[in-house]
Amino acid sequence: MSPKLIAGLALGAPIVIFGLVGPLLVQDPARVGDIGLSGPGGEHLLGTTQTGQDILAQLAYATRGSLIVGAIVGALTLLLSGFFGIVGAYAGGWTDEAFSLFTNVMLVIPGLPLVIVISTYLPERSLTLVAIVLAITSWAGSARVLRGSTLSLRNRDYVKASRVAGEKRWRILLVEILPNLIPLLAAQVVFAVIFAILGEAGLSYLGLGATGSFTWGTMLYYAQNGLALRLGAWWWFVPPGLLLALFGAALALINFSIDEIINPKLRNQTRSARRGWRMSREQLRKAKEATL
Amino acid sequence: MYHLLRKLGFYLVALWAALTVNFAIPRMMPGDPVEIMLSKLGQKGPVTEDTREAIEALLGTGAGRPLWSQYRDYLAGLAHGDLGVSVVFFPAPVSTIIGQTLPWTIGLIGLATVISFLTGVGLGTLAGWKRGSWMDNLIPVTTMFQSVPYFWLALILLFLLGSVWPLFPLNGGYDVYEVTPGWTGEFLGSVVYYGTLPALTIIISSIGGWMLGMRNMMVSTLSEDYMLTAEAKGLRPGRIMRRYAARNAVLPSVSGFAISLGFVVAGSIVTEAVFSYPGIGSALLQAVGGNDYALMQGIFLIITLSVLGANLLVDLLYSVIDPRTRAQS
Numbered sequence: 206m207s208p209k210l211i212a213g214l215a216l217g218a219p220i221v222i223f224g225l226v227g228p229l230l231v232q233d234p235a236r237v238g239d240i241g242l243s244g245p246g247g248e249h250l251l252g253t254t255q256t257g258q259d260i261l262a263q264l265a266y267a268t269r270g271s272l273i274v275g276a277i278v279g280a281l282t283l284l285l286s287g288f289f290g291i292v293g294a295y296a297g298g299w300t301d302e303a304f305s306l307f308t309n310v311m312l313v314i315p316g317l318p319l320v321i322v323i324s325t326y327l328p329e330r331s332l333t334l335v336a337i338v339l340a341i342t343s344w345a346g347s348a349r350v351l352r353g354s355t356l357s358l359r360n361r362d363y364v365k366a367s368r369v370a371g372e373k374r375w376r377i378l379l380v381e382i383l384p385n386l387i388p389l390l391a392a393q394v395v396f397a398v399i400f401a402i403l404g405e406a407g408l409s410y411l412g413l414g415a416t417g418s419f420t421w422g423t424m425l426y427y428a429q430n431g432l433a434l435r436l437g438a439w440w441w442f443v444p445p446g447l448l449l450a451l452f453g454a455a456l457a458l459i460n461f462s463i464d465e466i467i468n469p470k471l472r473n474q475t476r477s478a479r480r481g482w483r484m485s486r487e488q489l490r491k492a493k494e495a496t497l
Numbered sequence: 498m499y500h501l502l503r504k505l506g507f508y509l510v511a512l513w514a515a516l517t518v519n520f521a522i523p524r525m526m527p528g529d530p531v532e533i534m535l536s537k538l539g540q541k542g543p544v545t546e547d548t549r550e551a552i553e554a555l556l557g558t559g560a561g562r563p564l565w566s567q568y569r570d571y572l573a574g575l576a577h578g579d580l581g582v583s584v585v586f587f588p589a590p591v592s593t594i595i596g597q598t599l600p601w602t603i604g605l606i607g608l609a610t611v612i613s614f615l616t617g618v619g620l621g622t623l624a625g626w627k628r629g630s631w632m633d634n635l636i637p638v639t640t641m642f643q644s645v646p647y648f649w650l651a652l653i654l655l656f657l658l659g660s661v662w663p664l665f666p667l668n669g670g671y672d673v674y675e676v677t678p679g680w681t682g683e684f685l686g687s688v689v690y691y692g693t694l695p696a697l698t699i700i701i702s703s704i705g706g707w708m709l710g711m712r713n714m715m716v717s718t719l720s721e722d723y724m725l726t727a728e729a730k731g732l733r734p735g736r737i738m739r740r741y742a743a744r745n746a747v748l749p750s751v752s753g754f755a756i757s758l759g760f761v762v763a764g765s766i767v768t769e770a771v772f773s774y775p776g777i778g779s780a781l782l783q784a785v786g787g788n789d790y791a792l793m794q795g796i797f798l799i800i801t802l803s804v805l806g807a808n809l810l811v812d813l814l815y816s817v818i819d820p821r822t823r824a825q826s
Contacts, residue, residue, distance in 0.1 A: 209637075309507065310514045313808050317763030318781065318800045319518070322793055325785045326526030399644060406646045407767045411782060425649065434656050446649035453644020458637065468717065 207465060213458030220452050224272040227265030234262040234419055245440050252440040255431045263424055264444055270420035271402050271449075274336045278401030279394045281340035282347055286393060289344070290351030291386065295359055295378050301352075308348045316342035317404065324413040332415040335408065339401050347393035354389055358382050392463045399456045406449055421445040500816060508809050515801040519794055520571050524564075530790040537584045537788065551581050552791060580798070581791030585783050591795040594780055599799065602776035605692055606765045609699040610758070616700070617707025618750055622743045624708065625715020636712055639705035647764035651698040651771040658694060665694045668773035695765075695772045703761055707750060714746035721745075748819055754811045758804055 235258065245252040252260050293304030319342050324330060358364065359382060367381050402421070408414045409422025410429070428434075428442040484492065523530050534552055538544050551574065553567075574580075580591035624633045642650070659667045671687040718724065719742055727737045766778035773779060777796055784792035 306507070306510060310511045312759075313511050313805055314515055314518065314801055315759040315762045315804050317759075317766060318797050321766070321781065321785060322522060322797045323526070325788070325790075325793060326523065326530065403644070403646050404763070407648060407763065410646075410648050410767060411770060411785075413785065422646075425652075429652070434652060434660070442649075442652065446646070446653070449649065450641065450645040454637075454641040457640045457644050461637070461640075464713070468713070 207462045209458045209465075210462035213455045213462065215455075216451055217455030217459065220268060220448060220455070221272060223265065224268035228269050231262035231265045232259055234258060234266045252438070254427065254441060255438075260440060260444065263419055264448070266419040267421050267424045267445060268448060270332060270415070270418050271405065271422070271452075273332055274339070274405045274420065275398040275402045277333060277336035278340045278343065279398040281337065282344045282397035283390065283394050285340065285344035286347035286351055286397075287390065290348035291355045291378070291383070293348075294352040294355035295382065297359075305349075305352060308345050308352070311342075311345035312349060314342075317407065320404070320408060321411065321413055324408065330413075330415050332418050332420070335405060335415045336401065339404050339408075340397075343397060343400055343404070347397060350393060351386065351389060354386060355382065358385055388463055388467045392460050392467065395456050395460045395463065399453050399460075402449065403453065421449050501813075504809070504812055504816075508805060511805055512802070515798065515805065516572070516575065519798050519801075520568060523790060523794065524567075530788075533788055534584060534790055538582065538587065542588065548582055551579060575798075580795035583784070583792040584789040585787040585792060591792050594792060595777065595795055595799050598775060598777045598780045599803075601774065602765065602769070602778060603803070604688075605695055605769075605774065605776060606699065606761055608692075609696040609765075610703070610761050612696070613700040613703045614707055614750075614754075617704040618711045618743075618747060620704075621708040621711025621750075622715055622738065622746070625712040625719065625746070626738050626742065628716055628719075633712070636705070636709055639708050641705075642701050643703070643705035645702065646767075647698060647702050648767040648771050650702055651695070651768050654694055654698055655771060666691050669775070692774075695768050695774055698768050698771075699761065699765060702764060703757070706757060710750050710753060711746060714749055715742055718742045718746045748815075751811065751815055751818065754808070758807055762800060762804060 240253060254260065254263070289304045289308050293301045293308075316339075320338050323338055324335070327334065364377060364381055367377050372381070405414060405420055406422030406425065409420055410426050412426060414420060414422050414426070422445075424445040425442060428438070428445075431438075431441070433439075433441040531553055535544055535549065538548065538552075578592055580595070583589055583591050583594055586594050620632070620635075624630075624636055627633065655667065658664045669691055671684060671691050675687070724737065724741060727741045732741075765776070766781060768774070769776045769778035770782050777800065781793065781796045781800075783789070784796060
């Protein structure tokens with residue numbers, strides 16, 4: 206457990222718990238009250254929107270919505286990038302050529318404009334649909350990274366040895382190669398979740414997100430439309446953005462610690478650690494005596 | 498040479514894929530975009546038979562013509578640069594709108610990306626060189642900025658520097674009341690002044706990625722044997738850092754440009770929306786708002802082509818700076 210991992214989990218876990226448990230404890234987020242736009246305090250811990258909806262309730266449902274999008278995209282990215290990256294690279298030959306061409310083409314076609322165009326044609330968009338569209342446009346980067354490592358792994362001696370030993374192809378892939386890719390896969394999934402939550406927020410902010418559901422992005426969209434910024438209603442637009450940033454930072458920290466597992470060169474390289482390698486005065490004196 | 502041809506071949510395939518995606522989306526989606534567009538155009542003025550045909554070539558038709566001949570018409574239309582007529586900006590053709598808005602976006606994104614890349618790589622080099630120093634500890638902070646959504650950062654910057662301390666203008670690309678567009682110092686000054694805040698948003702959000710990538714590559718490179726040799730030879734530290742470490746460590750950052758450019762483009766669309774910047778992102782959103790499918794498809798095509806072009810340039814540059822990619826072929 207590196208300090209980065211602990212910090213990441215300490216930041217991320219409360220947000221996930223809030224998203225899971227929060228909606229059960231708060232009032233209906235869409236319920237309109239008669240108190241208008243009012244600051245935090247009293248009955249409404251985080252204040253209300255201009256139609257008197259409770260911000261805390263909205264925040265709880267929005268957290269759940271954004272996490273759902275993140276989870277779906279994470280799972281789909283795992284499947285798609287695993288299929289096109291790992292299977293393609295392991296199969297080699299024309300399959301690899303075709304898969305990698307497809308991946309690279311998907312990579313250079315910019316994602317968000319494509320999502321915007323697709324969303325415009327669909328009048329009713331559920332949260333799942335938005336997540337699927339985001340996943341389809343975003344798996345390619347991960348697939349390319351996975352392909353690179355799979356290519357290097359499949360030419361290792363131990364893989365050749367297991368092939369000579371007569372292991373079946375799917376067994377080599379699942380038992381010999383895949384375990385070595387797990388940290389990398391985890392990093393890619395974490396990255397995909399960050400991307401998805403940010404992408405969904407951007408899309409919702411433009412008014413193209415899921416219809417009729419709460420996410421951090423839709424909250425910001427309504428805050429923007431309700432002129433929260435002009436009216437100085439910081440309790441409306443700061444909390445969703447802050448949660449987004451904190452959750453993103455938590456996942457980024459978790460990714461750093463996974464990076465350090467994948468690439469040991471990044472570990473133990475702090476200044477204090479390297480100071481520990483120096484010889485102490487005592488040792489230096491002894492060394493001098495020994496050489497004289 | 499083979500290497501170059503392979504690259505060009507790939508970009509041709511990508512170009513074809515982009516054109517085909519652009520062709521397929523309006524035809525695969527539910528609803529009848531052609532009818533919506535024609536009825537909207539009808540409200541603005543008489544629709545000629547030519548206009549109708551152009552729109553059908555772009556967005557598909559219900560008349561049961563085979564897909565193949567539709568595809569041929571569509572490609573022929575594109576070859577003539579015909580992207581249809583815009584509804585939102587009626588009667589301007591789509592290509593004119595794109596011609597007007599594209600320079601703004603390319604200027605904004607181009608400059609902001611170059612500044613962000615150079616600063617990020619420079620700072621990343623220093624952070625990797627002095628691992629564990631205060632600068633290295635700055636990295637998680639900048640990555641946190643990266644996980645802040647562009648538009649939220651833009652909103653906060655706008656709120657602080659536009660409303661609370663009014664240092665910068667709230668929206669627009671230049672001062673529309675005082676300055677007339679043209680190659681005058683006054684106009685360019687106004688453009689720079691109005692572009693500072695949007696550019697700052699893009700730089701702050703994207704610099705962390707460059708820094709982190711460069712820092713990690715520097716740390717990896719520093720443990721190579723040739724670094725030890727260089728140090729043992731007694732070369733000056735500055736020379737080792739720049740000529741031995743940074744030069745090798747920067748390669749993945751350059752080749753990672755493809756992935757990041759998509760993010761920058763995406764971010765800039767949203768940033769333009771916040772600042773009402775007169776670029777192509779704002780035009781795309783106006784098209785979306787007004788169900789202007791022809792303009793939307795045209796802009797999507799142009800954005801994709803620009804990203805492809807930028808990637809091609811970077812790829813060609815990469816084979817110049819990294820001789821190994823040429824030697825392989």
